[in-house]
Amino acid sequence: MxxxxxxxxxxxxxxxxxxxxxxxxxxxxxxxxxxxxxxxxxxxxxxxxxxxxxxxxxxxxxxxxxxxxxxxxxxxxxxxxxxxxxRIPLAYVLESQNFMGFDLLVTREVLVPRPETEELVVEAQRRLRSLDRPNPVILEIGTGTGCVAIVLAKSIPRAMVYAIELSPAALALARKNAEAHGVSRSIRFLNEDLFKSAAKAVGWADMVVSNPPYIPSGEIDGLEPEVLKEPRLALDGGKDGLDAIRAIAADAPRHIKKDGFLLLEIGAQQGSAVRDILKKSGGREIEIRKDLQGLDRIAVARF
Ligand SMILES: C[S@@+](CC[C@H](N)C(=O)[O-])C[C@H]1O[C@@H](n2cnc3c(N)ncnc32)[C@H](O)[C@@H]1O
Structure with missing residues (x-):
């Protein structure tokens, strides 16, 4: 043969x-x-x-x-x-990635969900439970595959999630994933730019959660070949990596109901800068939490 x-x-x-x-x-x-x-x-x-x-x-x-x-x-x-x-990421080759037990469709138009982001979701679940509010409203910024929104919608009873995303292709994929996991009705996917925050309503969310692009522009070219195959929009956080984080923090007091939370995934070197940003935006009880590798990874603040 x-x-x-x-x-x-x-x-x-x-x-x-x-x-x-x-x-x-x-x-x-x-x-x-x-x-x-x-x-x-x-x-x-x-x-x-x-x-x-x-x-x-x-x-x-x-x-x-x-x-x-x-x-x-x-x-x-x-x-x-x-x-x-x-050096195409395994998840792109297989068109699938498991995230907290859920198999998600993955294309080259979205970031591959990471284990660090599972830790962000676990922290979000913990904080939402501590708030103990009926029908909690969650805003997720930069949904990508929809991984964060989907797991929160699945695991928090009566939650309503608003998931925003700039990339129409990512949004279409997130919708597909939500449908596959039976949570389309608990998530509203919106094509919005986080820098042009369209939501005029005040104090409507119990939590804002985001894994924003946070890599400094100048560091991207030095990353692993696999990461370079991922969308730049999902990685590039501007000169110091903090552009999206600053914009999200600036909007947080307007979006978040009294005593609600903002949770952000951040870069390992960004802990103290993010703490300052959150303080300036009026955040309280600020915590910078470490990931399983002992690196700064999650910022939490109450508003
Ligand atoms: C780091 S990825 C996170 C994706 C997904 N939530 C996750 O954790 O795997 C950041 C996401 O933000 C989106 N994004 C980037 N800039 C944006 C903007 N200006 N407005 C809304 N979404 C944006 C990207 O397209 C990308 O999907």
């Missing part, structure tokens, strides 16, 4: 029956290929890709390593491995 990959100059698992070979062989070829291209955690990446191709779990992939792939599966697997070898 011919090996189409060879014609394209690819290194493919050699096997007496061409493209048909056991999972184990495909995996070890993929690991070598990915390592050569500097992909971190090559084995985990190869196993996740294999799991997606076989529509099974990563654990089952490991258990079934002697199963053969058929030709179609082998071709599909290797195409995805090739994409990952180009």
């Amino acid at each position: 011919s090996q189409p990959g060879r014609n394209k100059g690819l290194s493919l698992p050699s096997h007496p029956r061409g493209w048909i070979g056991p999972v184990r062989v495909w995996l070890s070829e993929a690991v070598a290929f990915l390592e050569q291209r500097g992909v971190p955690e090559a084995l985990a990446n190869a196993e996740f890709i294999m799991a997606a191709v076989l529509k099974t779990s990563r654990n089952d992939v490991r258990l079934g390593s002697s199963h053969p792939l058929d030709e179609k599966q082998g071709f599909h697997f290797w195409n995805l491995v090739k994409e990952r070898g180009e």
